[in-house]
Amino acid sequence: MIEVKNLHKGFNGEEILKGITTSFKRGKTNLIIGTSGSGKTVFLKCLLGLFAPEKGSIIYDGKVYSELDEEEQRGLRESMGMVFQGSALFDSMTVEENIMFPLRMFTKQKKAEMLDRANTVIDRVQLINANKKLPSEISGGMQKRVAIARAIVTRPNYLFCDEPNSGLDPKTATVIDNLIQEITEEYDITTVINTHDMNSVMEIGEKIIFLRYGNLEWEGDKSQIFKTDNEAVTDFVYSSNLFKKVRNAQLKGL
Incomplete structure (x- = not known):
């Protein structure tokens, strides 16, 4: 609250x-x-x-x-998790890398742990077969899903x-x-x-x-x-x- x-x-x-x-x-x-x-x-x-x-x-x-x-x-x-206007994804990073970014910034998790957590939220927001794609390769709606997944990956x-x-x-x-x-x-x-x-x-x-x-x-x-x-x-x-x-x-x- x-x-x-x-x-x-x-x-x-x-x-x-x-x-x-x-x-x-x-x-x-x-x-x-x-x-x-x-x-x-x-x-x-x-x-x-x-x-x-x-x-x-x-x-x-x-x-x-x-x-x-x-x-x-x-x-x-x-x-706190944040979903920005326009999604604000990193163009040079894949969907998976974008979602893992907060984990690299704020945690000391091993790569395998970060990947596991990223895949959990990827499944939750129903990003199907998008892990290795760049933001430019997915629709605007899917980009929003990536932004939401990134915002909740740290369990805010x-x-x-x-x-x-x-x-x-x-x-x-x-x-x-x-x-x-x-x-x-x-x-x-x-x-x-x-x-x-x-x-x-x-x-x-x-x-x-x-x-x-x-x-x-x-x-x-x-x-x-x-x-x-x-x-x-x-x-x-x-x-x-x-x-x-x-x-x-x-x-x-x-």
Whole structure:
């Protein structure tokens, strides 16, 4: 579980995050949504320990990050997995090598142990016959699977995903959403996803926070978001005819 209390962060005198307080439960898919400039990326980087807030605290399973010494902070960061926008795979490495990279960086495992662990997560994300292929030789959806496998290969307690469906067609995006949710439940991970994809909200939004101008404007789940009277949220969510129809159906109880 991650708890955020009164978080403030700014740059060059401009306040980006303005006192955010919320929590993200373990074993749940927690989504951060909002328009461009809402503070989503800055918030995610604070959660990752890349940005230090000016005020407030972030608590990981009872541990206040700012109160940890340098070694403890490094250990906590090593318990985090990250799925980057665009996958961020190493072009010159095979699928297998990409997935093993965190193990080489953060563990002292022998090669046979790393290979065994890599193959375990390769099987879990259903990467069939892809071990020796380069990223350029596989589809975008398969690249996302590699990114997920790499993120979970070290058995993280926390999984962060930045626009994991970026560049994918709707069908493949749904498959990736469901895979992330399944892994979150199976491994009992605290998963936080930064997204603008409303299909993701509908599919896996067990906890959703909506940021607006650096403030937490609304929070709830995927069923509640269709019923909210918050005008900023409805403007964001129902910007297409599809979601207007969904909202009308929800309100009519259909």
